[in-house]
Amino acid sequence: MSNRLLLSAGLASGAVLAMALPAHAQEVTAESVKTEAAFVFNTLLFLMGGFLVMFMAAGFAMLEAGLVRSKNVSMQCLKNIGLYSIAGIMYWVLGYSLMYSGVDGGFIGSFAAYSWPAAGSANEGSYSVGSDWFFQMVFCATTASIVSGTVAERIKLWPFLIFVAVLTGLIYPIAGSWKWGAGWLDGMGFLDFAGSTLVHSVGGWAALTGAIILGARKGKYGADGKMTPLPGSSIPLATLGTFILWLGWFGFNGGSQLAFGDNINASDVSRIFINTNLAACGGVIVSMLLMQAIYKKVDVTMALNGALAGLVSITAEPLTPDPLMAILIGSVGGVIVVFVVPLLDKLKIDDVVGAIPVHLMAGIWGTLAVPLTNSDGSFLTQIIGVTAYAAFTIVASAIVWFVLKATMGIRASEDVEALGLDKVEVGVEAYPEFA
């Protein structure tokens, strides 16, 4: 923009320009106005959904900063801003084309950095190409965020970030292409509206694989089977993170309607907002009630996990459920959290923030539940999809983790772990005055 004033004289708006300069524009008809308004509305949905999901990066950062011990908080903050940055670039370098260009019912798209229409040019199609890229990119980043929480407090910085680069540049896009890129699973009729499986389970499998290969934090599981919890350093930050994620989820699920240009789509997006919220509410309340019933204390971290599990559960199908079903689907997420968290501890799988129950298990549940409310879904196809994603992600992640382990090592030394990653790798303590 040349300056900000001229515009108020009405000259800079394309809409107005189009009227003033009929030569370069097609005739203005009711249809053309409708189409262009829908274009802007759809683009708006992607941009608004996109910035909401972008903000989930802050949500994950706060959730994880709150749930690790204070000696690793700076590192967790660093990993989160680092991973979001890497995802943002890798998804341009490789991801988007791999996921969306020329998949054609197959298993992978094409290798190419993505490019957008030039500045100042009208875009083909029913929304701005760039807005779609932005929206898909933040989904990719979310997948990486899931991993960072599980492997916290013991993984070294750079190997983690390299894993993120591969995950966001290759693994997630390839996996995504199978369904959202119109690949083979889409052809089979597999359904995953906003990514219970594509985003959350993929992230969850990568996290689980990492957690197993990496091993538990020192001191968590005693030789005698005794387990020592390592409580998180700040419950309010974890709570804040959860609320930010909840907020972002309206963008995550609502934006996945992919259209907002008319009565029907706008109404559907509204339904999605409601179901997303109800599922989260169900997850919270059920996990609270279960904690009270079983343990006589209502662990707030389980309520936070319950909210997220409710959200993940509804993500595969946030549109078709009626309110009661939305609550029920989310509530099962809450049940999963309460039982899977201790179960993992029994298996000595050390998941620092509960990402595996929340994203992986609730993601599977949500995907399998789609046919309960969407008659286009088939349980068999859903199971095939879930299994295929499991197999691919576990194998691909394991290869990357093992290569990293063999080459540069992935785990901080015992001394470093004892001292905290902040002092050694970051050089900056999170709370220098309170330690």
Place this chain on the structure above:
Amino acid sequence: MSNRLLLSAGLASGAVLAMALPAHAQEVTAESVKTEAAFVFNTLLFLMGGFLVMFMAAGFAMLEAGLVRSKNVSMQCLKNIGLYSIAGIMYWVLGYSLMYSGVDGGFIGSFAAYSWPAAGSANEGSYSVGSDWFFQMVFCATTASIVSGTVAERIKLWPFLIFVAVLTGLIYPIAGSWKWGAGWLDGMGFLDFAGSTLVHSVGGWAALTGAIILGARKGKYGADGKMTPLPGSSIPLATLGTFILWLGWFGFNGGSQLAFGDNINASDVSRIFINTNLAACGGVIVSMLLMQAIYKKVDVTMALNGALAGLVSITAEPLTPDPLMAILIGSVGGVIVVFVVPLLDKLKIDDVVGAIPVHLMAGIWGTLAVPLTNSDGSFLTQIIGVTAYAAFTIVASAIVWFVLKATMGIRASEDVEALGLDKVEVGVEAYPEFA
């Protein structure tokens, strides 16, 4: 959505579908395009306003987490995520119909769980029914948030949450029906644009009633009339909470215009944004100046309360004031805070976060001030409304509080209070490494 790719070929947008399939659509005329665009804009206003107000739940959580002592911070976080979840479900089970269905100038709507149009169907009216529900629901949750701050640090978890269920399922919706549901007070010409009274005073009265029945925190008021402040554990979290609430208020007041589909409504929403902001600015500056003048120190918690009091004050009428009036109305909110906070202490009413001056007193002020700038308002009617809400909410809340007190008890035992609710009821300390 089947997959995310097809859409970019332009087939999935309803707008485009409508063009491709004229059979199922009405003819596209300038009027139909205008109507449908307005529908989407209005729906957008509700959804955007709605997610902004939803995020206020995080604002309240942070404000309260920052203003309670560290031994009760986990509990405060738990209560906040719990209350939002309960409100979200109760407003579906009972609230919305009680508030909006068949009030017809009366005192109450109908008892029924609300339901929405099916997925994929066009909605009647000028906005999506679900978007309106979502927007009204988050208002209901706000009312409950107000209570939690006042009664913090001594109320037991479950009785509090049961109170919230009654408040959000019955008390608030019935109260709301009188005005926004086109009940008797609306018939009389009572004005409350975005809820200075309906939301903030109702929440405030419920909080005040609770604070009195519950009694003050142990140690706050000495036998000798000496009072011992119990300073909050984290000023930056309280500040963050305040800024989040301020942000959310643009949705709260702006969305209450209820329409965004044309020049006039869009311009009015802009005015509302400005006035909302100016009132908050006035509240901050005046409370800071007064603190400096009276106490020679500028207590930051008073500046935060001043911002919120300014916001509550303008909420009853954020559209008609000119800038100077908006600043003045908000400034009076700042004055209220500075004088009512110590006054409550003199009355030995223990309001942990200042919700009573901020939401109740500034809410009353804002409601009474409406006729200053809106010629449709009458001081008498405003007083009648304020009084009616006071009477109803005090009586209804008192009944619920007393029933809870008589049955399960509402107050944590002395030992538990001394130890902190976190250790006993939640089982998780907020800052385990710094205690």
Place this chain on the structure above:
Amino acid sequence: MSNRLLLSAGLASGAVLAMALPAHAQEVTAESVKTEAAFVFNTLLFLMGGFLVMFMAAGFAMLEAGLVRSKNVSMQCLKNIGLYSIAGIMYWVLGYSLMYSGVDGGFIGSFAAYSWPAAGSANEGSYSVGSDWFFQMVFCATTASIVSGTVAERIKLWPFLIFVAVLTGLIYPIAGSWKWGAGWLDGMGFLDFAGSTLVHSVGGWAALTGAIILGARKGKYGADGKMTPLPGSSIPLATLGTFILWLGWFGFNGGSQLAFGDNINASDVSRIFINTNLAACGGVIVSMLLMQAIYKKVDVTMALNGALAGLVSITAEPLTPDPLMAILIGSVGGVIVVFVVPLLDKLKIDDVVGAIPVHLMAGIWGTLAVPLTNSDGSFLTQIIGVTAYAAFTIVASAIVWFVLKATMGIRASEDVEALGLDKVEVGVEAYPEFA
């Protein structure tokens, strides 16, 4: 609004009213619908961009609260909410007219409080006048936020706030008028899309001038040239602040397109979102790599500064760069941070949060880089602009700082500084239980 129910019967929307009452409306044509939809879209862009930028006030507050020592955290919170409030009022009292009314190629606009069209009236032009004011106001507040971080931990409250009043009421608006108000620099062809210079460098120069006049915090620079870092009190809050700023930047840069009403503008806004994000990613990654290479530790505060420097760098031209250029422009921001932070320490200029490298240096870089991607730009003109802003802001700020110093004093006494501003000026400690 009279009540919230009637509307659902479709009567309250202006769009619908217009149809029902043809008498007061112009005929509904495709053109009129297009124009009005564009009006609403443009207004929406300002309001949405505006609330995102407003939230940056919270981002600055958290960033600064995290980077000062705990004894000054309450003060930093107070200053941030205070400065935003003052900016919000001063920009109405003086700022907007000075910046946008009657500049006419000159150096300054007119002295007048701004006023808006009445409630309920249609606005001329292609967007609501008030929405534009709101959007410009939050930019003004950002400028003030930049200063507060640099001069933290030693400046007294009231002199700081008076400086803010002059900065936001006079200095920034006059500077802004030269370009965005269609003043002399705009006439010369100076380019600054969203304010690398107008906002960030102006704020940065004011901060630098203040830091020099104020002197360094006691204890930071020893007599022997030894320097003692004074690490910030909370890395997660600083991280949160950075993420909030990053989020807000989509509004900052995206909104500066100033139009969203058609395919082209919506597509351009999308491009801006992408470039803004890529530049920040580049800033983060480059600063992390450099820190690893030079210091063998990856200081998280440098990565946070890197993100912000990337964002500031792209702000002068977020539309024209292609992805690679956006990454490069942002990456240079990351380089600047890593080298300028220690350089300032060598010069004994004490910049508590790194605002000078981030906002001033990266702002200059971003402004000079415009001609790299925008053929309308000229390096010479960019240099003239940067120099003019430097000269004006340094002189104007220095005058204000010196007057304040001579009259009321700007610096807290040694004792107060040692004890912390929180105890003495605010009276409230930020973390009373952990000190």
Place this chain on the structure above:
Amino acid sequence: MNMITAIIKPFQLEHVRETLTGVGVEGLTVSDVKGYGRQKGHTEIYRGAEYVINFLPKVKIEVAVDDALTDKAVDAIVAAAQTGQIGDGKIFVTELKNAVRIRTKETGKDAL
């Protein structure tokens, strides 16, 4: 002169301080400590896993007193800190060879 070191329950601090002032003590120094003793720690549950907290929060009070005041001060602490429940804490008395008031360089009794 003796140094009295008392480990007490945190909530008794204010009461103990007042009682000590009552018997003529003019200064004391306090620190937060964690105690292990007969009062066993409690079992907590974090995310569904039980664990034992061995250490309980206590407050340590150090009071330097003249010989003449020692017994009175010890009794005062006992009186004020006793709840009768396990974990009330201990008092330890050690001999003080010297005391110095930094401000005035006074030593011995005068320094207290």
Place this chain on the structure above:
Amino acid sequence: MNMITAIIKPFQLEHVRETLTGVGVEGLTVSDVKGYGRQKGHTEIYRGAEYVINFLPKVKIEVAVDDALTDKAVDAIVAAAQTGQIGDGKIFVTELKNAVRIRTKETGKDAL
């Protein structure tokens, strides 16, 4: 009776506590301290500037023991806290004139 004061590395605390319990110690009091000694602090870098951290985090254990138990307790601490690396810490022993259990007013050995 003696008061044993040990300054140890934080990570040895649990081990030391267990070992002490093993030799018959029934109570102890712990606090967080910062130590300066031969184990020099490390150089840190904050925002590109080097600085030296002189103080290292340590844990202080105070155990009041009967004369008979003193040597055993000292040996137990040494055994449990020793890593052989610089900075392992110190043990100091001072004489205790008296001890009181606040709950029961028992004094001397019985109070421990």
Place this chain on the structure above:
Amino acid sequence: MNMITAIIKPFQLEHVRETLTGVGVEGLTVSDVKGYGRQKGHTEIYRGAEYVINFLPKVKIEVAVDDALTDKAVDAIVAAAQTGQIGDGKIFVTELKNAVRIRTKETGKDAL
């Protein structure tokens, strides 16, 4: 051997440490404490209500020294910590029966 315990103002810590090092002290242990004494706490205002803060932040330094070094060390602390204003703090000296360096098991003077 003696144990010197000094309660000083927090801002004097670095200076005291340097001065002690100057006279030959090779190690010390520091903790954050709260002090009550002649320097009365101050009145604060929180949300419009006045209240008295009785305890002021202080730092406690513990230095174990050989007899020969004791007076020098005490003097060094006094010299470095004195501001002349009320609340400068106290120094207490107690006798040390033994000292052990955990790393090497050295005892007595050699352990310091």
